[in-house]
Amino acid sequence: MKGTHLGEFEELVLLTVGILSDDAYGLGITDELEKQTGRNVTISAVHKSLVRLEEKGYLKSHMGGATESRGGRAKKLYVLTGSGQAALKHTKELRNNMWQQIPNVVWDKGTL
């Protein structure tokens, strides 16, 4: 297993896999990410993250059935593993924790 650090984009991909639950494959994830973030997401970047996340053990994959519309190619469907879920939870807690430590006076000042 490689390092367990979760990059920002990897985190988003991981979350999207969670959202899509039973139909998380490359293009589906790309679409969903674009919809959620409004960013322009390239499909190669998504696949790259998926490969890496699988190597890290946060995701596991299995081949779906072949469909006619994809030139007869099967989808590779991803689901979160236990450690994947743990990693997401860990990040969320870390963030929440840090949020709470920001003193209120910072918010009161408003934005500069």
Add this chain to the structure above:
Amino acid sequence: MKQNQPPQWIIHFFTWICKEELLDAVLGDLLELYERRVKHVGQHRANWLFLWNVLCFLQPFAMKKLEGQTHLNNYGMFKNHIKTSFRSIRKNAWFSGINIVGLAISMSVGLLMIIFLSELYSFDQFHEHKDHLYRVTTKVEGSRGFKVGTSSYYIGQQLQEGVAGVEKVLVLRNDLTADLKIDEHAIAVKGYYATASFFEVFSFELLKGNPASALSNPGSIVLTQSTANKLFGEENPLGKTMTVEGNQDFQTGIITGVIADPPVNSHIDFDVLAAMKTVENSPVPRRRGFKNDPEDCWSSYVYLVLSERADFANIEAAMEGFMETFNARWDDTNFTHSLQPLSTFVTDPSYRNLPGPTFAQSKIYIMAGLTLVVLLSACFNYTNLSFARALRRFKEIGVRKVNGAGRFQIFSQFITEAVIMSLIALIIGFLLFILIKPRFLELGNPTTSSHPMFSLDITGPALLYFIAFALIIGVAAGLLPALLLSKLKANALFGEVSRVKVFTGMSLRKVLSVFQFTLAIGLIMFAVVVHKQYQYVMDYDLGFETENIIQMEVDEQYLDLLTNEFDKLPEVMETSRSSGLIGLTGRGGFAIALDRSDTITFMLNNIDGNYLPMHGLEIIAGSGFTTSLKEGQGLNYVVVDEQFLKALNLGSPEESIGRQVWHQRDEDVKMRIIGVVKDFVKVPLNQMNSEPMVFMQKARSKYYRSKKWFLNVKIQGVEVLATINKLADIYEKIDPLHPFQAKFYDDQLAQNYSQYRATYEITSFLALLAISISSFGLLGMAVFNTESRMKEISIRKVLGAGIGNLSTLLSKGFIGLMLFSGLVAIPLTYYLVITYVLNEFAYRTNIGPVEIMSGLIMVLLIGLLTIGWHIRLAIIQNPADILRKE
């Protein structure tokens, strides 16, 4: 379903590079995306986006691993070869350096040649009908036959009216010059009158206007983009009316089109086109007659588009038929028309009267041949040096073999090394190419015209050619050593070095060296002789004075005014006017003996009274012209040269004064000889046929149709530049429209021989390359020779051999080779230079022993210096150091 598929090759490519386990998933995604895109943005754009997506996957995470047995079989070995190649290149830096530099300099010429040839063969390739486009040329047979690229409107029209195989006919007339004016803008332009089929036959892009009608009506003008910009700036010129000055055919024109500027690789160039109907409707009666005159074949180009299965013989026979009645009128003159294919428009210089510059096919062969020879020579060098170096690498090869390397592995190792060197050489060669390019560009453009033939710009495809070229050179250079070294038996490699079979290759290497020396000696000798001939021609006494004479072309209307103003300057000594320039340009005419027994052609120059004395032409009988001559008085007086008298058997100069001959015109005119000048050189010295000369008075210029005259100004030879500036100031005040283009007579004459100058510059350059390459090769041989004989030398030294003995021992073989090469090179070059250069000149320099020996002596000198330097190293070495190792 099929049309919703991206190009198969991209899919294949992706299948090839992508990891097995990811392939289905990724490709599936991409195809799904593709289908979606086809619906939204169309197939074309979707294809591009698909390719882009695939390229995005060229990342390590998705690509097959290159290493290992399973995927790319030889990768590991190849990688090792590259590594060892770099090591050995670095380890033998000195050898590699010589090799790379040698390859690089020869490659720079190769690169030049690649670009040059690809530009030359790109000429006119942009025409849609390029494979079926022909020009009708004219051959005039007779006592002094010649070929011209022009033909007659008449023949074009006849062909149009139904000859099988002729699809489209275009006629261009090259006598369109005019000053176009709109408001206060005015420019002088040159171009062609064209028939309406211009845009059907040629594929020049019409940017504005209607191609079908742009050249249909009299007075229609099509401007090139740059001309339009000069006159109108950003404004749309379409439909604008212009004032046309300095043209006898029309006074106002209307802009009916804007055409893209003709590209550099077009055989014709122009600023404007005007409808042919303009000439047909010319107010000048004699301009209108051209359509039905088969003899009007000096200013019209006839272009044909032929059909797929056109029968040449048939068309040419038809043309002969059209000319039959016309030709029957003459006794000894016969006009024949033939077809010239587009592919030879710029490579066949045998025609006069061509619209643009040419570069002779024969010259291309010579240049390509020499380049190839220089390249081969550099490859041989590599071979030579590789053998020399192989001495040190026997152990390496032996170890490889013992460890199980097959013949192919050793072979490919040496090839890899050669290719790497040649790629490094390519980089250096490329830089050299950039350095020599501007110099070559000056030489390569065979004309003085403003429309250059070559740009030598480096394009994308050219870069690919370069790399392919470097690969080929690498393989060619490495082939021989790779073959021979890979053949060696492992056990032989560990034995005594000198017993190894490879040294039987010695005789082969001698042949290679002889080849290189021969080349160097020959090229040096060639360059020396051509240079001597060039100097000879430049210093030749032409029989008239040219020093400090400046010439400019002047519009008739400004001639008097300019002459008056110029004469006021103290720096101006004399001025004179003429219609031609002897030794440069002129017109021809026919003269007939008074009893009509004989006809000759002559050169004609209309001059004023100052012309003869100003140019120092010696009058040996009679007199020249007087300065002021009233119109109509003695207009048929002529001054001729001695050659004219001989040609028509008019007797001695004194006898011939007062005699008359016919001057053939529409209606023959009698000319009375009033003076005879001493013979002088009136054509460039490389032209064999000089014709008799006739000077006519300027006032008798009834048949001189141009409105341009030459104003010849003799100035004092001090502060020349300041004087020219003064002349230019005056000129620009009087005629602001036409640019001031003054040229020195001497410079103009030198232009006649610029091709010889180019020849000797190119051959000297190649000689330099050849000599440096061959001395590199020599160095390699010397190193090899002395190193393999180190023990012998040491023993000889111990036994008391002196420096003299050893030097002779080590160098006599090489001197023998060089002398032998000289034996081959000198007679061969002598023959070549006589046949291809000197025979072109009517006046030749003589080749003396200095020129004959020049190449050999040069090569001997440089060769001995090179090997001497290395032999010295061997001689000063302490013999004990070498013998101790035993």
